[in-house]
Amino acid sequence: xxxxxxxLPAVDDTQLTTEPLSRSFYRRDPxxxxxxxxxxxxxxxxxxxxxxxxxxxxGSIDPGSHAFRGRTNRNATMFGRPGLxxxxxxxxxxxxxxxVCGEEGEGVAVLLRGLTPLxxxxxxxxLRPAARRDADLCSGPAKLCAAFGxxxxxxxxxxxxxxxxxxxxxxxTPPPAQPVVTTRIGLAAGRGDEHPWRWYVxxxxxxxxxxxLGLT
DNA sequence: ACCGGGATGTTCT
DNA sequence: GAACATCCCGGTG
Numbered sequence: 073x074x075x076x077x078x079x080l081p082a083v084d085d086t087q088l089t090t091e092p093l094s095r096s097f098y099r100r101d102p103x104x105x106x107x108x109x110x111x112x113x114x115x116x117x118x119x120x121x122x123x124x125x126x127x128x129x130x131g132s133i134d135p136g137s138h139a140f141r142g143r144t145n146r147n148a149t150m151f152g153r154p155g156l157x158x159x160x161x162x163x164x165x166x167x168x169x170x171x172v173c174g175e176e177g178e179g180v181a182v183l184l185r186g187l188t189p190l191x192x193x194x195x196x197x198x199l200r201p202a203a204r205r206d207a208d209l210c211s212g213p214a215k216l217c218a219a220f221g222x223x224x225x226x227x228x229x230x231x232x233x234x235x236x237x238x239x240x241x242x243x244x245t246p247p248p249a250q251p252v253v254t255t256r257i258g259l260a261a262g263r264g265d266e267h268p269w270r271w272y273v274x275x276x277x278x279x280x281x282x283x284x285l286g287l288t
Numbered sequence: 289a290c291c292g293g294g295a296t297g298t299t300c301t
Numbered sequence: 302g303a304a305c306a307t308c309c310c311g312g313t314g
Contacts, residue, residue: 146298
């Protein structure tokens, strides 16, 4: 098995066939979509990475969600149609990417937090010079955006039609039968940090913080 | 391994 | 003016 610290297989030339997920896949509660996004594949051109860590953000019922206080210029895409990519800028230097879920106008989404790099690792390394190991190329929400070159220009991209060259596809790998579930990362106390809305693939390379919550 | 602090700028109070 | 869905580096044990 491939552990967080082990070497990734040399897959830069692996052939990979994926079918983009449908609009209806996203048109559901993000807490249902999130665990099913595990083991799907984010693809942009030659670059591809398997989704191994996600978090659900639940709009008006979720103080941790950007959409909690309603629509603003920044979060407008979150209120768009399901299947759009919501990219936001944070901490003065990072971008993070979400898949918009639910019905249009709901303001719910799934944050992509970690990927196992599959293909196009050379390009990722150029954009992530600080990454010491290949497993850390995409092991965080801002890291994966950097590795895939996802910035402002990709806010509102359609993951179903691939209008801007980014899709989430299915290569036939099923989601894990028993994903690890924990609370979400980086939320202040009382701002939705108590909800167990983070899911990741046990033992997968690219999980940002594998040992949260008493994992043995 | 685990912590602490700094970088950097947009958004909202 | 504070907060921020983060990351990296350099300290210490």
